[in-house]
Amino acid sequence: MTSSTSFTFRDNLLYSIWDKVRSGERLSKEDALALYASDDLIGVGRMANEVARAKSGDSVYFVLNRKLEPTNICVLSCKFCDFAVKPDSPEAYEMTIAEMLSKLRPDLHEVHITGGLHPKWPWEFYIDMVRTIKTQFPNVDVKAFTAVEIDYFSKKFKKSHEQVLRELQEAGLRTMPGGGAEVFSERVRKELFKQKIGAKTWFDVHKTAHRLGIQSNVTMLYGHIETIEERVEHMLRVRECQDETNGFLSFIPLAFQPGNTGIKTRNDFTSAIDDLKTIAVSRLMLDNVPHIKAYWVMLTAEVATIALNFGADDMDGTVGEERIAHDAGAISPMELAKGKLISIIHDAGKLPVERDIWYNPITIYPKPEWSVVSKMPYLNSVPFYNSFPDYSTVVKLVPLAPRVFGKLAEQGSVAAGPMSLRDYMTMSDDFERLDYGVAVKGKANSVLLFSKFDWAELAGKRICISAETSTSVELLRVLLEKRFGISDYLFHRYDKSNPSHSYKDYDAVLLIGDEALQKAYGGGLTGFDKVFDLAEEWCTWKGMPFVFAVWVIRKVTPETARKEIVESLERSLTNSADHFGEFGREHGAKVGMSEAEVSDYLSQFRYRFSIDEHAAMAEFEMEYESLTSNDRIAMSDKRIAKQSISF
Ligand code: SF4
Numbered sequence: 001m002t003s004s005t006s007f008t009f010r011d012n013l014l015y016s017i018w019d020k021v022r023s024g025e026r027l028s029k030e031d032a033l034a035l036y037a038s039d040d041l042i043g044v045g046r047m048a049n050e051v052a053r054a055k056s057g058d059s060v061y062f063v064l065n066r067k068l069e070p071t072n073i074c075v076l077s078c079k080f081c082d083f084a085v086k087p088d089s090p091e092a093y094e095m096t097i098a099e100m101l102s103k104l105r106p107d108l109h110e111v112h113i114t115g116g117l118h119p120k121w122p123w124e125f126y127i128d129m130v131r132t133i134k135t136q137f138p139n140v141d142v143k144a145f146t147a148v149e150i151d152y153f154s155k156k157f158k159k160s161h162e163q164v165l166r167e168l169q170e171a172g173l174r175t176m177p178g179g180g181a182e183v184f185s186e187r188v189r190k191e192l193f194k195q196k197i198g199a200k201t202w203f204d205v206h207k208t209a210h211r212l213g214i215q216s217n218v219t220m221l222y223g224h225i226e227t228i229e230e231r232v233e234h235m236l237r238v239r240e241c242q243d244e245t246n247g248f249l250s251f252i253p254l255a256f257q258p259g260n261t262g263i264k265t266r267n268d269f270t271s272a273i274d275d276l277k278t279i280a281v282s283r284l285m286l287d288n289v290p291h292i293k294a295y296w297v298m299l300t301a302e303v304a305t306i307a308l309n310f311g312a313d314d315m316d317g318t319v320g321e322e323r324i325a326h327d328a329g330a331i332s333p334m335e336l337a338k339g340k341l342i343s344i345i346h347d348a349g350k351l352p353v354e355r356d357i358w359y360n361p362i363t364i365y366p367k368p369e370w371s372v373v374s375k376m377p378y379l380n381s382v383p384f385y386n387s388f389p390d391y392s393t394v395v396k397l398v399p400l401a402p403r404v405f406g407k408l409a410e411q412g413s414v415a416a417g418p419m420s421l422r423d424y425m426t427m428s429d430d431f432e433r434l435d436y437g438v439a440v441k442g443k444a445n446s447v448l449l450f451s452k453f454d455w456a457e458l459a460g461k462r463i464c465i466s467a468e469t470s471t472s473v474e475l476l477r478v479l480l481e482k483r484f485g486i487s488d489y490l491f492h493r494y495d496k497s498n499p500s501h502s503y504k505d506y507d508a509v510l511l512i513g514d515e516a517l518q519k520a521y522g523g524g525l526t527g528f529d530k531v532f533d534l535a536e537e538w539c540t541w542k543g544m545p546f547v548f549a550v551w552v553i554r555k556v557t558p559e560t561a562r563k564e565i566v567e568s569l570e571r572s573l574t575n576s577a578d579h580f581g582e583f584g585r586e587h588g589a590k591v592g593m594s595e596a597e598v599s600d601y602l603s604q605f606r607y608r609f610s611i612d613e614h615a616a617m618a619e620f621e622m623e624y625e626s627l628t629s630n631d632r633i634a635m636s637d638k639r640i641a642k643q644s645i646s647f
């Protein structure tokens with residue numbers, strides 16, 4: 001991250017660490033040990049909170065989820081596990097698929113399945129479990145089976161890790177939990193769980209999953225016999241793997257619950273200070289992992305609340321039964337209702353964001369006095385946000401891709417942000433336009449049609465549309481129909497939850513934002529040898545800039561919030577004017593761009609609008625309104641997500 005925020009620390013050693021963090025330099029093992037050794041807990045927490053804000057704004061995510069533990073019968077006997085029993089134990093249980101289904105509800109968004117390594121269940125039972133859940137509850141995404149379970153299936157059913165994962169994915173598995181990682185230390189493994197897989201196998205399984213498009217989490221079980229150095233080494237290994245695969249969604253520090261395990265720890269439970277410091281150090285060390293989870297079931301709701309200001313940006317979910325932690329003596333309530341979760345997040349001064357399994361926002365729950373600002377998560381929008389206040393009592397930032405911003409704005413829960421032009425055209429009664437936005441005259445480099453054919457040959461062809469587009473898809477339609485006279489094309493919305501969905505099956509693919517940039521600067525999209533920059537096509541045709549997004553503010557926004565938003569925006573643009581490379585460096589690195597490339601890329605955009613941009617918006621609106629297919633499309637997101645649409 002690049003931050004101008006200055007802190008005063010009680011511990012002088014933290015100054016040099018903060019300098020590194022805010023200039024985007026990676027922290028070393030020694031830095032992590034110094035953070036752990038520091039008694040300036042508040043200083044460590046403030047740094048971590050600043051890093052979390054740079055990634056997630058003021059958002060704290062939660063998911064409506066349910067945990068299922070289909071059996072507690074396990075072939076292993078890990079020392080720290082109070083959950084597993086042998087088949088002859090009076091406490092042993094095995095759930096049928098019907099019992100599992102009876103615990104789910106259609107309004108859930110995630111089911112989290114882990115359990116014992118059952119000695120007798122056949123492979124077909126697991127496939128049937130995932131497939132039946134997905135079929136009966138299409139809205140519920142399946143996050144299932146730790147690396148330990150995947151490796152067990154692989155050995156028991158004589159299939160490779162890849163084969164196991166592919167078959168589960170085909171049945172409906174979407175992501176994997178991060179359990180079984182414990183602490184990546186051979187010393188600890190030999191002492192506590194020597195029959196269980198080690199770090200190498202754990203990473204092999206997760207790397208294979210990431211390669212197949214199955215993203216996952218990673219946990220760290222701390223507070224038992226591990227040393228601080230072993231915790232730091234664990235984080236470093238996670239960071240290294242993430243550099244390679246970019247497949248981890250979140251890092252979850254899990255405080256050890258000694259219960260009846262018989263394991264001697266320094267204290268019965270980890271201290272709140274240790275818990276908070278571990279969350280903060282994780283956030284500071286894992287610069288490439290998007291989210292850090294405060295797992296309230298083990299931390300207690302009270303410590304989890306404070307952790308939301310120490311670098312955590314995820315509260316997990318409504319959860320339901322949680323036998324593993326509970327049997328080992330977790331003192332949190334078995335179920336926190338959604339309302340309770342929301343009030344905990346509000347108490348932390350943060351914005352509750354209900355999410356899906358991939359962290360896409362579904363609904364946000366601001367306090368009535370808050371005005372929510374959309375933080376566009378693309379490189380081209382970096383210059384807008386550097387001077388919004390660190391903490392505001394009236395304005396809260398949430399990262400939203402254009403299409404999601406449009407949907408939430410329709411729900412009435414977002415007050416301002418760079419809205420896609422197409423959404424503004426339908427919501428101008430509620431929103432007022434500001435003289436800011438994202439426009440370009442010429443190439444944009446981030447709204448690209450990768451094609452196997454020339455424009456004139458796209459008649460009757462199948463075009464895949466990135467899930468995030470809003471205005472860009474309309475620009476493509478205008479170009480196809482009005483500029484090139486093609487009306488019989490087929491649009492398909494890309495569905496990343498469908499493993500059989502692949503770009504290569506299409507004749508052309510429209511990508512926007514960071515994904516487009518990644519391909520543009522990374523050698524293109526394999527199999528598509530033609531690349532059309534839609535903004536350039538528009539400019540060549542009309543001699544005008546193209547406006548992708550326009551800053552809007554809801555007309556009823558209270559004056560205090562309106563003033564703060566407009567002044568912050570103006571200050572941000574002034575600050576970043578000659579520093580595009582510096583402000584966009586970290587974001588650019590994620591998409592493979594050098595600082596100089598970022599600087600060139602951002603310099604081409606027009607962020608302050610003049611008469612040129614207003615004329616361009618009017619021109620586009622006129623072309624869009626006269627599209628012959630408008631009456632058939634109406635571009636309902638529901639419709640487009642459900643089916644392919646032919647024109
Ligand atoms: S931790 Fe997992 S593998 Fe080990 S005994 Fe418990 S349920 Fe079995």
